[in-house]
Amino acid sequence: MGGSGEAVGALRDWQYEGAPMQLHPGDLGWFWRFGAEATAAAVRTWRRDGRIFAVGLLDEPTFLRLAIAPEVKQDRELAQHLVEDIALPEGKVSVEAPMDALVQDLLLESGWNADEPWTPLRRDLSKPVQDPGLRIGVTGPEQAHVRTAVQRAAFDGSTFTDERWRAMAAGLPYADARCLVAYDQGDPVAAVTVWSAGPGKPGLIEPMGVHRDHRGRGYGRAITVAAAAAPQELGSSSAVVCTPSFNVGAVATYKAAGFQQLPEIRALSRM
Structure with missing residues (x-):
């Protein structure tokens, strides 16, 4: 231990x-x-x-x-x-x-x-990342309520609260992380958290979600592009993400944002 x-x-x-x-x-x-x-x-x-x-x-x-x-x-x-x-x-x-x-x-x-x-995907960050096409805000303590509200609206059953955002932000790994929120005409429509492991290493996207009231308009692709730009600014060599293979919509969204699909991975289970 x-x-x-x-x-x-x-x-x-x-x-x-x-x-x-x-x-x-x-x-x-x-x-x-x-x-x-x-x-x-x-x-x-x-x-x-x-x-x-x-x-x-x-x-x-x-x-x-x-x-x-x-x-x-x-x-x-x-x-x-x-x-x-x-x-x-x-x-x-x-x-x-x-x-x-x-x-x-x-x-x-x-x-x-x-x-x-599960399907892992990767985007190389050796070249500039395109503009996501939406206003992207970096979440600080004053915007935490917006970040958590989008999370709850993106994932049924989410328990992400302002208090839990503060706990996460106080954690050691968050020194190399950013929470981003995408806005369209002032409305928060999607959010993501990105994590760096240090310069020259792969960064992680976990989690990414689109507000249930704003789906089907390309916001998932936009926030994912922003999620690639953020770890690039932090020095990451690539951005990686992993999603259940049955979630074909998520896989398609990541691919549309320039991520390449990698061979599937599986956990092992015991009854």
């Missing part, structure tokens, strides 16, 4: 251009909306000789997301330890691990099954 601050540092170190999709410091940053204590309780770390080699985020009570240091993804001792040490409740549980990690093979050999596929 270890502190969430150390975990954020390790996750930053493990991001590199062309790496298979795995847990990003921005994923911890988005979870931080539940508060520092809840985030620390949800983070797992695995060490060897005092150094962190794997980080897990219990994103939900039955869903663990894993990241592994690149140089030990095929380390059998570590993989076996992870398989034995994944402490999840009985019943259906899921684990998301890097597709190129040995732990994937060991879980499958242990009777785990492939879950529903």
Whole structure:
């Protein structure tokens, strides 16, 4: 076990251009909306000789997301330890691990099954990003209520409140993040949060949503273009995002904003 601050540092170190999709410091940053204590309780770390080699985020009570240091993804001792040490409740549980990690093979050999596929997408940021065509505002404390209202209007059941925005913004990963809101004639129509892992590393989009009253007008593409420009300004080498493969509308929106579709990834589940 270890502190969430150390975990954020390790996750930053493990991001590199062309790496298979795995847990990003921005994923911890988005979870931080539940508060520092809840985030620390949800983070797992695995060490060897005092150094962190794997980080897990219990994103939900039955869903663990894993990241592994690149140089030990095929380390059998570590993989076996992870398989034995994944402490999840009985019943259906899921684990998301890097597709190129040995732990994937060991879980499958242990009777785990492939879950529903997700589609990662990536946009290279080595060239200038076009103008999104809408006014884009960067959210600060005074605009937090606008950002959270768009989130709730974009996702049914969202519990994103002003208090949770402040908790997220106070978290360590948000030092390299921005919340953006797109406006059309003064109306907030879409929002996104983007996370940097540092200069020369992939940045993450998590989450992006369009207000339910303003869909079908190209606002998703516009806010996604803005979401590429923001990490570029922060020094990111690319912008990445991952969405359920069944959400064909989201995949189409990201592709329309210049993102390239990558091979699907799958979590593994155990009944």
